[in-house]
Amino acid sequence: MLIVAGSDSGGGAGIQADIKAVTALGAYAATAVTALTAQDTRGVRAVHPVPLDFLQLQIRMSLEDIGADCIKTGMLADAATIDAVCDALAGCGVKLVADPVMVAKGGARLLEPGAVETLKRRLMPLATILTPNLPEAEVLSGMSIPDAETMEHAAEVLMTLGVPAVLLKGGHLDGPVVRDVLATEDGLEVFESPRIDTPHTHGTGCTLASAIAAGLAQGLGLRDSVVRARAYVEAAIRSAPGYGHGHGPLDHAVTVDPARLAALG
Template sequence: MRGRVLIVAGSDSGGGAGIQADIKAVTALGAYAATAVTALTAQDTEGVRAVHPVPLDFLRLQIRMSLEDIGADCVKTGMLADAVTIDAVCDALAGSGLPLVADPVMVAKGGARLLDTGAVETLKRRLMPLATVLTPNLPEAEALSGMAIPDLETMQHAAEVLMTLGVPAVLLKGGHLEGPVVHDVLATEEGVEVFESPRIDTRHTHGTGCTLASAIAAGLAQGMGLREAVIRARAYVAAAIRSAPGFGRGHGPLDHGVTMDPGRVAAL
């Protein structure tokens, strides 16, 4: 086991996304996962029934105790729910100097809102400048950039626009666009790179965003460069989707335990 990841995110009672998916992905790639839970959700593969936020003082304590004892080599954030939670997390992480993978979770796969609309500006103002890489899907990128993103060309432009908000790198995920090929756009100070892979025809994609961001965080914690971590994370997620167990009546979970060499770096 190599590399320590502190995951700051919400709990998914169904186990397919959130903290549960994060822990599984980090562990599957040979790193160590610690957690600070921001909220509890009651949900299944068909949707979120209820959300119960964690008191802010307790959230701050989780972060402080994890960093002061076990420590971390990278931080991954997911569901932060509202502006006061974003502020609390950013205050707790300020000055840590740790790489941060920020997954700007806004809406659950089933459609439930997981970030208050009024908190988007706080996310842009507080969290994004702390991030090493931002990993939005298309609806999240549209909300953050204020622009429609209907195609690959616009994706590339939108990723560059998001970088102007203070984050040094953006991995814009294109799974929401239709077509037989899925494109993800990685924008950094060195330029823009497009990754592509065949679309997998399945409804079992719950937690793909959480899983991808945590897999990237595991790579950064293990000393990988960002591009290398993204390539390995994409390969892991694709393998986990292909071997999904088929659980649930709705958007089912991935197979986070899919057999895969953690050291493998292969483009899809």
């Protein structure tokens, strides 16, 4: 599969998290880097965009040689980048998981406000599924989402914008239970998980979207891809190594069994 996203120098989110998640779930990750960031668990210090012709070249070379059974997009930064990516993907006919990354865990803005309409107009119609968190969904839908009940309506509203499926993530709401809403043409389904009390949740959105894309690339159905991805992210949070002084990374290698590897040696 092909991942089109920004680089996280801290390794917890962005394309580094994407590669780890896809690999941990047994799929193959090719990449097209949209931007370089200088960041750690405490926040983003600087962003350096990749030239658009070079970004398109990365996409074209990956698709023409290795190919892709699914594509995942993450940080696209601005309208010009969104246009360049959509132009490069036009007509490829590959499933697309669109994670509309707007703000980093530490609060840094990763999508220019003026690019939201371009994202809605160009990227969303290409997507197989959109995976916004609540703040992103509020921007895209134009409505406030203060509670779990409103989440369901918001997911339905997002589907009217041209995307056939939405996984609206409810982690930003308070409470002992985290609820995510999957909206498809068949209706709504709510998934619930106990909230894990930890600051080490950096990159959960990137990881979840890439885990879903890995499932789709491997031939799983949309619902099964979501169920497996949620289970993987929960396990990765529970075994987070506790690195850094802010929002630490997950344990993306939670699926790896060192004892089994040692036995093969």
